[in-house]
Amino acid sequence: MAMGKVGWSFIDHDEEQSNLSLWIGVVTAGNLAGVLTQTGALRTAIDACTLCTITTERLLVAESSQNPSVPPANPLAQRETKALVRYTDVTEFFDDPTNSIPNEGFGSVFTCEIPGADLSDLILNTDRFDITEEPWLAFTTAFEALIKSPYGGAVEVLNVRHVGRRS
Numbered sequence: 001m002a003m004g005k006v007g008w009s010f011i012d013h014d015e016e017q018s019n020l021s022l023w024i025g026v027v028t029a030g031n032l033a034g035v036l037t038q039t040g041a042l043r044t045a046i047d048a049c050t051l052c053t054i055t056t057e058r059l060l061v062a063e064s065s066q067n068p069s070v071p072p073a074n075p076l077a078q079r080e081t082k083a084l085v086r087y088t089d090v091t092e093f094f095d096d097p098t099n100s101i102p103n104e105g106f107g108s109v110f111t112c113e114i115p116g117a118d119l120s121d122l123i124l125n126t127d128r129f130d131i132t133e134e135p136w137l138a139f140t141t142a143f144e145a146l147i148k149s150p151y152g153g154a155v156e157v158l159n160v161r162h163v164g165r166r167s
Contacts, residue, residue: 003023003024003025003026003148003152004023004024004025004026004027004035004059004060004061005021005022005023005024005058005059005060005061006021006022006024006039006042006057006058006059006060006146006147007019007020007021007022007056007057007058007060008020008021008043008046008054008056008057008058009054009055009056010050010052010053010054010055010079010115010116011052011053011055011069011071011072011079012051012052012071012072012077012078012079012080012115012116013051013071013072013073013074013075013076013077013078014071014078015069015071016078016079017055017079018052018079018082018113018115018116020046020112020113020114020115021058021112022112022147023147023148023149023150023152024039024146024147024148025148025152027059027061035059035146036059038142038145038146039057039059039146041138041141041142041145041146042139042142042143042145042146042147043057044138044142045135045138045139045141045142045143046114046139048134048135048138048139049083049114049117049118049121049129049135049136049139050077050083050114050115050116050117050118051072051074051076051077051078051081051116051117051118052072052077052078052079052115052116053069053070053071053072053077055068055069072116076119077116078116079115079116079165080115080164080165080166081115081116081117081119081162081164082113082114082115082116082117082162082163082164082165083113083114083117083129083160083161083162083163084111084112084113084160084161084162084163085111085112085113085114085143085157085160086109086110086111086157086158086159086160086161087109087110087111087112087143087147087149087155087156087157087158088107088108088109088110088149088155088156088158089103089105089106089107089108089110089149089151089153089154089155090106090153090154090155090156091103091105091106091149091151091152091153091154092106093106094152094153103151103152103153104151105149105150105151105152105153106151106153108149108151109158110149110150110155113163113165117129117162118135119162121135121136122162126161127161127162127163128159128160128161128162129160129161129162131157131159131160136160139157139160140157140160143155143157144156144157
């Protein structure tokens with residue numbers, strides 16, 4: 001079963017580029033409208049969590065769009081300032097309730113990074129973002145509604161923290 005993929009490209013204040021790409025479920029004519037709605041919700045949530053400008057959006061299977069490449073005015077919008085999202089595959093079997101097709105990815109932990117994280121949302125005196133408070137609550141909700149693990153299982157966000165990266 002072929003899965004789809006969503007992705008975004010970002011530019012920071014210095015016009016350096018960074019990318020985020022994630023797996024989603026199978027996209028069909030029957031669920032395309034819902035996938036587009038969920039993708040829009042996740043894009044909006046990511047946009048609220050980053051200082052960078054989203055320049056390109058990709059839905060690999062059905063859609064790809066290019067946005068104006070206008071760098072953000074905020075000099076703190078730097079692609080090296082990232083939010084590291086840790087998430088886990090929570091689908092134990094693919095054929096519930098029969099449970100004869102196990103998911104090899106069940107319980108596995110995966111990560112992705114959102115460039116240009118808005119550090120004003122950090123929990124005081126930590127490197128963590130509170131996924132139970134906005135804007136990270138909206139991100140977590142949208143992420144879990146759309147994203148699948150590389151194995152195809154549903155996911156749950158475990159935590160999000162600030163990391164620094166070179167690219």
